[in-house]
Amino acid sequence: MSTTGRRGGVGGWLLAGNGGLVLLFLYAPIILLVIFSFSGAKDPGVWGGFTLDWYRDLGGDRNVQKAIGVSVRVALVSTIVATVLGTMAALALERFEFRGKRIFDALLYLPIIIPDVTMAVMMLLFFTKSFDLIDAMFGTRIGKGFATVVVSHVAFNIAFVSVVVRARVAGMDSTLEQAAADLYSTRWQAFRHVTLPLIMPGVLGGSLLALTLSLDDVVVTQFVSGPGSTTLPVYVFGLIRRDVTPLINAVSVVMLVASLVLVVASLVAQRASEGRRRRELIITGEE
Amino acid sequence: MGLDDHDRDRERDVSVGEEAERHLAAAERRRGLLLALPAYAYMVVFFAVPLVIVFAYSFSTRSRTGDPTFSEVGFDAYRKLAEPLIRNVAVRSAILAGVTTVICLLLAYPFAYFVATRKPTARNLLLVAVMIPFWTNFLVRNYAWRVILSTGGPISGVTEAIGLGETDLLFSRTAVVIGLVYSFLPFMILPMYASIERIDWQLVEASRDLYCSGWRSFTKVVLPLSMPGVIAGSILVFVPSLGAYVTPAILGGNKEPLLGEYIVGQFLTARNWPVGASLSFVLMTVMLGATLVYFRSGGKNL
Amino acid sequence: MTAAVSMRSVTKRFDDVTAVDSVDLDIADGEFFALLGPSGCGKTTTLRMIAGLEIPSAGSLKIFGDEVGTLPPNKRPVNTVFQNYALFPHMSVADNIGFGLKMQKVAKPEIAERVAQAIALVRLGGMEQRRPSQLSGGQQQRVALARALVNRPKVLLLDEPLAALDLKLRQGMQLELKALQREVGITFVFVTHDQEEALSMADRIGVMGDGRLLQIGTPEAIYDAPVDQFVADFIGRSNFLPATVASADEVCLTNGARIAMGGAGSVGDHVAISLRPERVEIAGRGAVPFGRPSLDGTIESVTFLGNSVVYQVTLDWLTVEARTENRPSVPRRDVGDEVSLTWRDDAVAVVPG
Numbered sequence: 001m002s003t004t005g006r007r008g009g010v011g012g013w014l015l016a017g018n019g020g021l022v023l024l025f026l027y028a029p030i031i032l033l034v035i036f037s038f039s040g041a042k043d044p045g046v047w048g049g050f051t052l053d054w055y056r057d058l059g060g061d062r063n064v065q066k067a068i069g070v071s072v073r074v075a076l077v078s079t080i081v082a083t084v085l086g087t088m089a090a091l092a093l094e095r096f097e098f099r100g101k102r103i104f105d106a107l108l109y110l111p112i113i114i115p116d117v118t119m120a121v122m123m124l125l126f127f128t129k130s131f132d133l134i135d136a137m138f139g140t141r142i143g144k145g146f147a148t149v150v151v152s153h154v155a156f157n158i159a160f161v162s163v164v165v166r167a168r169v170a171g172m173d174s175t176l177e178q179a180a181a182d183l184y185s186t187r188w189q190a191f192r193h194v195t196l197p198l199i200m201p202g203v204l205g206g207s208l209l210a211l212t213l214s215l216d217d218v219v220v221t222q223f224v225s226g227p228g229s230t231t232l233p234v235y236v237f238g239l240i241r242r243d244v245t246p247l248i249n250a251v252s253v254v255m256l257v258a259s260l261v262l263v264v265a266s267l268v269a270q271r272a273s274e275g276r277r278r279r280e281l282i283i284t285g286e287e
Numbered sequence: 288m289g290l291d292d293h294d295r296d297r298e299r300d301v302s303v304g305e306e307a308e309r310h311l312a313a314a315e316r317r318r319g320l321l322l323a324l325p326a327y328a329y330m331v332v333f334f335a336v337p338l339v340i341v342f343a344y345s346f347s348t349r350s351r352t353g354d355p356t357f358s359e360v361g362f363d364a365y366r367k368l369a370e371p372l373i374r375n376v377a378v379r380s381a382i383l384a385g386v387t388t389v390i391c392l393l394l395a396y397p398f399a400y401f402v403a404t405r406k407p408t409a410r411n412l413l414l415v416a417v418m419i420p421f422w423t424n425f426l427v428r429n430y431a432w433r434v435i436l437s438t439g440g441p442i443s444g445v446t447e448a449i450g451l452g453e454t455d456l457l458f459s460r461t462a463v464v465i466g467l468v469y470s471f472l473p474f475m476i477l478p479m480y481a482s483i484e485r486i487d488w489q490l491v492e493a494s495r496d497l498y499c500s501g502w503r504s505f506t507k508v509v510l511p512l513s514m515p516g517v518i519a520g521s522i523l524v525f526v527p528s529l530g531a532y533v534t535p536a537i538l539g540g541n542k543e544p545l546l547g548e549y550i551v552g553q554f555l556t557a558r559n560w561p562v563g564a565s566l567s568f569v570l571m572t573v574m575l576g577a578t579l580v581y582f583r584s585g586g587k588n589l
Numbered sequence: 590m591t592a593a594v595s596m597r598s599v600t601k602r603f604d605d606v607t608a609v610d611s612v613d614l615d616i617a618d619g620e621f622f623a624l625l626g627p628s629g630c631g632k633t634t635t636l637r638m639i640a641g642l643e644i645p646s647a648g649s650l651k652i653f654g655d656e657v658g659t660l661p662p663n664k665r666p667v668n669t670v671f672q673n674y675a676l677f678p679h680m681s682v683a684d685n686i687g688f689g690l691k692m693q694k695v696a697k698p699e700i701a702e703r704v705a706q707a708i709a710l711v712r713l714g715g716m717e718q719r720r721p722s723q724l725s726g727g728q729q730q731r732v733a734l735a736r737a738l739v740n741r742p743k744v745l746l747l748d749e750p751l752a753a754l755d756l757k758l759r760q761g762m763q764l765e766l767k768a769l770q771r772e773v774g775i776t777f778v779f780v781t782h783d784q785e786e787a788l789s790m791a792d793r794i795g796v797m798g799d800g801r802l803l804q805i806g807t808p809e810a811i812y813d814a815p816v817d818q819f820v821a822d823f824i825g826r827s828n829f830l831p832a833t834v835a836s837a838d839e840v841c842l843t844n845g846a847r848i849a850m851g852g853a854g855s856v857g858d859h860v861a862i863s864l865r866p867e868r869v870e871i872a873g874r875g876a877v878p879f880g881r882p883s884l885d886g887t888i889e890s891v892t893f894l895g896n897s898v899v900y901q902v903t904l905d906w907l908t909v910e911a912r913t914e915n916r917p918s919v920p921r922r923d924v925g926d927e928v929s930l931t932w933r934d935d936a937v938a939v940v941p942g
Contacts (some may be wrong), residue, residue: 008403011501015397015400015401015404016310016396016401017404017920018394018397018398018401019397019398019401019413020402021443022394022395022472022476023471025469026416026417026420026472026519027420027429027468028428028435029428029432029434029435030420030423030428030431030434030468032431032434033427033430033431033434034494036434053572054818056333069908071808078337083552084325085325085329086326086828088322088323088325088326089323089326089327091322092319092320092322092323092326093323094318095319096315096318096319096320096322096323097315097316097319098316098317098319098320098323098325099316099320100320101319101323102563104323104326104327105332105334106327107327107330107331107334107335108330110334110338113526113574113575113578114548114568114571114574115526115527115529115530115570115571115574116530117530117532117546117551117567117570118341118530118550118567118568118570118571119549120416120551121341121550121551121554121563121564121567122337122338122340122341123333123568124554125340125341125560125564126333126336126337126338126340129340145810151333152333152409155329155330155333155334156334158326158329158330159330162326173675174395175671175673175675176675176677178642178662178675179669179671179675179677180677180692181641181642181661181663181738182640182641182642182662182663182667182668182669183512183663183668183688183692183736183740184663184692184693184740185663185688186663186692187318189692193688194677197356197679198678198679199494212422213422216424216425216426218425218426218532218533219532219533219547223554233424233426236430237426237533237537237893240426240430240433240537241536241537244433244437248430249435252424252426252430252431253427255423255424255426255427256423256424257426259422259423259424260419260422260423263351263419263422263423267415304645304646305646305647305648307601307644307659308644308646309656310659311644311659
């Protein structure tokens with residue numbers, strides 16, 4: 001779109017003003033939150049002098065540290081599993097035909113549109129009934145915990161990983177794999193030396209998305225976690241509902257910074273590897 | 288190459304042909320299925336089965352002890368959805384989601400238009416600027432509003448200073464709407480931007496010639512052409528707002544439950560699993576329907 | 590001597606479409622063979638069947654006597670240069686070229702040596718560490734060639750190798766490819782829709798249309814004696830004069846004129862005389878020497894093309910195109926001139942009408 005469409009005069013100023021307001025609206029709450037996390041007042045929204053007390057308290061808070069540990073472990077495990085399974089699914093869907101492919105395709109879209117309350121409910125029901133069944137058959141009582149959280153996270157993350165990787169595979173020149181076969185490679189060799197390196201940005205992007213979604217998740221995790229497997233968002237959510245203290249401000253800022261670092265790092269990494277791949281993929285036919 | 292060679296070959300020549308083609312095609316299909324199998328099996332066991340269980344439970348009935356039972360099955364749970372209590376919850380949620388969508392529309396459209404008419408570098412910067420808050424933790428973003436809207440919070444402080452007295456916006460529908468708008472505004476901005484950016488500016492210039500007025504050329508040309516973006520954005524905001532749980536929980540208090548909170552309540556406190564299941568299922572079906580509309584209107588290509 | 594590639598009744602069907610229809614073909618060892626035809630004629634599918642990227646629905650396909658029908662491409666002693674080159678974007682030129690050797694588990698030192706030889710062969714010295722995106726189109730094509738040739742295949746397949754290059758480059762590459770094939774000495778089979786390319790590079794050409802192999806022969810044979818109107822029209826330009834077979838050695842044109850032509854078919858058959866524009870001789874009206882065919886007409890248009898002049902001459906019942914060289918000894922005609930057209934007896938071919 002050319003810039004000759006810019007409207008001058010009053011219209012132009014109004015637009016710019018609206019633009020500024022929207023950006024202010026988007027950033028102000030976060031900035032205010034950061035500011036208030038350094039406030040000494042008991043009331044989280046009031047300014048009471050600069051202090052690092054809340055952060056110090058945070059440093060010694062066992063519950064928070066435990067929750068962070070659980071969050072990180074859950075995220076790492078579920079991301080690895082979801083990435084492997086999601087990548088395999090993406091390759092299968094883009095490069096092969098097989099019986100039940102359409103159902104599989106549809107099945108992989110559901111987690112993306114399903115409301116998280118519904119997902120939380122169905123996982124809870126599933127686990128409760130499964131555990132009852134196992135108890136009835138083998139007499140062993142399993143409870144909700146780390147495993148149920150990981151299983152649930154993988155259940156929705158496979159879909160997200162596969163969407164991202166699929167886009168990458170679809171954009172890849174399929175004659176490259178034919179060329180590899182023509183050059184004596186087996187299926188596996190072609191995958192290892194040609195396909196995988198070229199879809200790697202997509203795989204990384206998908207795994208990063210899965211990591212973020214896992215770290216962020218509240219409702220599903222709340223429903224399927226048990227004692228000892230509380231993730232940080234669930235813990236904070238509980239804190240917020242019980243009683244709002246400035247400590248939560250500090251925790252929130254820490255979470256904020258962590259997610260920002262993750263986002264920026266992924267942007268940088270993706271741009272770097274994407275830049276390299278894009279340069280490689282631009283094959284021109286000109287002198 | 289004599290004819291003898293040819294005849295001899297034809298006898299043992301079963302290696303190529305349609306049978307061979309079928310064989311190879313079948314082998315490919317097997318390979319594909321094998322590759323998909325782990326993810327496929329996982330999704331069936333840990334997604335499809337749970338979904339079916341919910342669906343099954345929506346036909347169960349609540350026994351006197353509060354536990355769901357299959358001794359009586361029927362559409363009772365679905366019938367209850369039509370009763371005033373739940374209907375009000377649904378209507379309230381729909382209205383709230385609708386208001387959120389409209390506000391997002393009004394805020395996002397001028398913004399998307401503004402971004403689309405900047406130079407490329409400024410455009411990309413603005414888009415990234417919009418997305419960064421979105422990528423931070425969802426919980427934290429809602430909590431930030433909790434802090435801002437509370438009494439003693441900054442907004443209250445400002446109104447106090449002007450002499451309007453304390454404002455307590457928290458735990459009200461307004462607070463929830465603000466929270467939802469804040470959470471989903473980028474979902475409205477991006478598709479709208481994509482749609483507006485695609486418009487051929489020469490069309491607008493031509494219409495300026497015809498209508499001689501900036502405003503009319505906007506309403507007659509730009510607005511209709513950006514409709515796909517408007518529709519896509521509206522769906523992307525309305526759908527999650529309808530089923531929102533975290534935002535109302537943090538900002539709305541427990542006064543009037545919305546759909547998300549109500550469903551959760553059926554399972555944790557009210558112990559009415561059949562209704563919880565039927566409501567979840569209906570909610571999911573509505574969202575599925577909306578998403579199909581989104582895809583039909585070309586949302587995928589935005 | 591065993592043929593490099595031998596096809597008998599090779600057919601390929603996709604659902605209800607027959608892409609390749611019962612092709613019989615022998616390509617000799619060391620030959621530079623072209624499969625020529627318009628798009629959709631099945632030439633690329635045929636090439637892919639030799640490569641192993643498709644398998645025939647019926648028929649027998651042998652490479653140096655060995656039936657290869659269902660062998661996958663990675664088991665055939667054949668390498669392909671793809672139309673879009675299909676260079677691996679994430680590997681250097683040297684790694685691209687050495688890929689096939691690496692897959693065959695050749696020892697590293699030998700790979701390095703053979704890659705160096707291949708690079709010298711296609712004259713890409715100094716480009717070893719570059720990435721494909723850093724190369725020009727012509728250079729990329731040489732990498733594709735080297736990558737295939739380094740494996741010493743028994744047959745090299747090229748899919749429209751010059752299509753992506755601009756005109757000047759293309760003409761240069763035609764000579765280079767021909768020289769390369771002579772030097773390397775292996776069988777080259779290439780597919781093209783450009784008849785000039787086929788005529789200039791190939792030892793023999795197989796013309797395909799609608800999935801069928803219509804004619805095989807040397808460029809001269811196909812040009813001078815096309816087997817039907819399609820071939821005659823596809824290669825070079827041709828006028829077609831409708832005629833009927835009058836006797837064993839005469840055909841009768843539409844205007845009644847009788848032309849001496851033997852072996853045109855049975856009496857009464859409808860045929861056409863294929864007359865190439867450059868074989869048409871223009872003489873003044875009535876000035877054609879006795880014994881030669883003569884058709885009277887008027888010059889309708891004159892087009893000057895630099896090295897030649899093209900005339901459209903209207904006869905009573907059709908228009909004939911004639912092309913003469915732009916030389917001082919050749920008289921120039923004007924629009925409206927009344928002329929007589931003639932040709933040498935051996936300058937025409939007869940095709941089914």
